[in-house]
Amino acid sequence: MAIDRRAAVMITIVTLVVAGVVLLLIPRSVRIVxxxxxxxxxxxGQFHSIRPSGVTFLIPFVDNMTTxxxxxxPRTGDRQEVITxxxxxxxxxxxxxxxxxxxxxxxxxxxxxxxxxDNQARTTLRAVFGSMSLDDALSQRERINAQLQAQMExxxxxxxxxxxxxxxxxxxxxxxxxxxxxxxxTADQEKRAAILLxxxxxxxxxxxxxxxxxxxxxxxxxxxxxxxxRAEGQKQAAILEAEGRSRAINAVYSAIHDGHPDPELLxxxxxxxLSRFAxxxxxxxxxxxxxxxxxxxxxxxxxxxxxxxxxxxxxxLEAIGA
Numbered sequence: 001m002a003i004d005r006r007a008a009v010m011i012t013i014v015t016l017v018v019a020g021v022v023l024l025l026i027p028r029s030v031r032i033v034x035x036x037x038x039x040x041x042x043x044x045g046q047f048h049s050i051r052p053s054g055v056t057f058l059i060p061f062v063d064n065m066t067t068x069x070x071x072x073x074p075r076t077g078d079r080q081e082v083i084t085x086x087x088x089x090x091x092x093x094x095x096x097x098x099x100x101x102x103x104x105x106x107x108x109x110x111x112x113x114x115x116x117x118d119n120q121a122r123t124t125l126r127a128v129f130g131s132m133s134l135d136d137a138l139s140q141r142e143r144i145n146a147q148l149q150a151q152m153e154x155x156x157x158x159x160x161x162x163x164x165x166x167x168x169x170x171x172x173x174x175x176x177x178x179x180x181x182x183x184x185x186t187a188d189q190e191k192r193a194a195i196l197l198x199x200x201x202x203x204x205x206x207x208x209x210x211x212x213x214x215x216x217x218x219x220x221x222x223x224x225x226x227x228x229x230r231a232e233g234q235k236q237a238a239i240l241e242a243e244g245r246s247r248a249i250n251a252v253y254s255a256i257h258d259g260h261p262d263p264e265l266l267x268x269x270x271x272x273x274l275s276r277f278a279x280x281x282x283x284x285x286x287x288x289x290x291x292x293x294x295x296x297x298x299x300x301x302x303x304x305x306x307x308x309x310x311x312x313x314x315x316x317l318e319a320i321g322a
Contacts, residue, residue: 028060038103039065050103068103072164075114077121079170082129084137091172092129094148096121102160110159117156121166124151134173141168 032055033039039051042064051065058065079093098117100106106113128147129137137144148166156163173181 025060029058031056031058031065033067036069036071037067038070039067040103040107041065047104047108066107068100068106070100070103072097072099075118076169077118079172080122080125082126084129084134085131086133088134088177089174090129090134090137091170092125093169094121094125095167095169096152097164097166098156099162099164100160101162105158105160113159113161116159117152117161120152120155121148124148127151134177137171138173141171144168 031039031051033051033053035053037053039056041048041051041056041058043059043062045064048063056065074095074097076095077093079091081089082092083089096117100113110116125148128144128151132140132144145166145168149163152163152166
């Protein structure tokens with residue numbers, strides 16, 4: 001009876017020991033790797049394998065697994081003072097977006113890749129800002145980001161870490177530099193305003209002169225056109241007057257020719273014309289070249305018309321008598 005009791009106690013103790021060992025070994029032999037992480041397994045202190053996310057089994061007390069985050073991780077570094085090429089001290093802060101692409105290298109190539117990335121970013125920031133002036137640093141952030149990424153990738157590739165991008169968060173010059181920049185900006189704006197004002201006045205003067213020029217051209221063209229029109233009118237009037245005189249002369253000539261005039265009638269017409277010259281206010285009197293013949297004709301006409309009563313005498317006949 002005592003032996004059975006001792007056997008039952010031993011069985012109970014062995015069962016409890018086995019259960020304790022099992023409970024102790026299960027956490028060491030069965031591990032769960034979360035999504036976005038990978039497990040790096042070391043067997044007896046040496047690299048053995050890389051386990052993906054999910055359930056993985058290990059040999060207790062032989063295998064040791066370390067999880068590595070393989071997601072893209074943004075890290076904002078501490079603000080640090082850097083000196084530019086023109087010896088200006090500025091406070092700079094940057095955010096680094098990195099991702100582990102080779103977990104084995106990240107775990108075994110460097111003691112702590114996160115600390116190594118931060119320190120490398122500090123030295124790279126000093127080198128990049130030291131190669132450019134303050135004006136370039138403030139206006140060329142894209143260039144700074146590209147240079148930082150290119151220089152850091154040369155080093156981080158050996159650690160199994162990829163630098164996706166680097167963004168400069170803030171660049172803070174000293175207070176006196178900010179005041180000087182504000183004064184310079186104000187002066188530039190005043191200079192630009194003065195230039196724009198002078199250009200506006202110049203353009204206004206040019207526009208006024210151009211308007212006056214165009215007005216003078218238009219006036220000259222209008223005067224020229226008016227003179228041309230007046231000349232055309234005078235030309236047409238002269239042509240019409242000449243045509244009228246020609247028609248009048250033709251009509252008189254036709255009438256005289258159709259009337260078959262004799263020398264006595266022609267002499268009367270000539271004498272009548274001379275009497276009109278005599279009564280004219282002009283100081284000069286034109287005497288025809290054939291005055292002798294005209295006088296002879298007048299004597300003949302006087303003898304013919306001698307018998308006419310004195311009441312019917314014309315001024316032309318009185319002129320003949322004189």
